[in-house]
Amino acid sequence: MTETNVESSKLPPAVEAFVLRWGDLGGQWGVNRSVAQIQALLLLSDRPLTAEDIADKLGLARSNVSNSIKELLNWKLVSRVPVLGDRRDHFVAETDMWQMASKVAQGRKEREIDPMVAAIHAAMEQADDPHISKEVRLRLSNMNDFITTVDTWYGQMIQVPPQQIMRLIRLGAKVVNLLKYVGGKDKSKG
The missing domain is CATH 1.10.10.10 (Winged helix-like DNA-binding domain superfamily/Winged helix DNA-binding domain)
Structure with a gap:
């Protein structure tokens, strides 16, 4: 050389x-x-x-x-x-950080979240089996509610222009305080 x-x-x-x-x-x-x-x-x-x-x-x-x-x-x-x-x-x-993060999030969702959603939905379809306890059905229902909410939220957020999401992110603790104000008393604190 x-x-x-x-x-x-x-x-x-x-x-x-x-x-x-x-x-x-x-x-x-x-x-x-x-x-x-x-x-x-x-x-x-x-x-x-x-x-x-x-x-x-x-x-x-x-x-x-x-x-x-x-x-x-x-x-x-x-x-x-x-x-x-x-x-x-x-x-x-890809040098646009927002695009890069969006592509990684989409790829991770497809590889990790979507199969989890499918597995929980499949389990929910069989949850009426009499061998499954009420407690297990409740856990499946809670997982289903959580993952469905997160999946729906992701679908909504991906439609929001990046500039608006960045404004929201920059608000930081102000958003948390607003949620406490509009949501009433924080149940985790008693």
């Missing part, structure tokens, strides 16, 4: 630190470290990168990069972009 190639493959210290930390966080989120590191690199890249660029900059095997990119494409967190004069695939990350 020439001196120029070595230099061009080095990451600025801040970018390297972010990529490493994002990779560590990926494990806590249930995401492969390489997948998270590639997303982080693309998030902070000022130009589209090829799989070869990514492998070089992160010191990863090309096959690992390919598999990781496929996963990121499935999550819609990266996309292919054409680059004039180059037949190779180039990739960019």
Whole structure:
């Protein structure tokens, strides 16, 4: 490798630190470290990168990069972009934090929440079995009420423009205080 190639493959210290930390966080989120590191690199890249660029900059095997990119494409967190004069695939990350969070939430809902909703609904359909105690039926009913409410809320919130949700989030404790005011006395405090 020439001196120029070595230099061009080095990451600025801040970018390297972010990529490493994002990779560590990926494990806590249930995401492969390489997948998270590639997303982080693309998030902070000022130009589209090829799989070869990514492998070089992160010191990863090309096959690992390919598999990781496929996963990121499935999550819609990266996309292919054409680059004039180059037949190779180039990739960019979704950089809008709201869009990124929405895509992750949608993917998690499809993979984790929807199957739970289906399982609880299936159990509820069989809850009239005389071998199931009243207590178990009540627990199933409570789970069903909770998950149905959360699922309905998600469907409503996904329709709200991001700017409005951000205004709501920025209100923070004011929303909690408003809920206490309009909801009456907090039952958890006696």
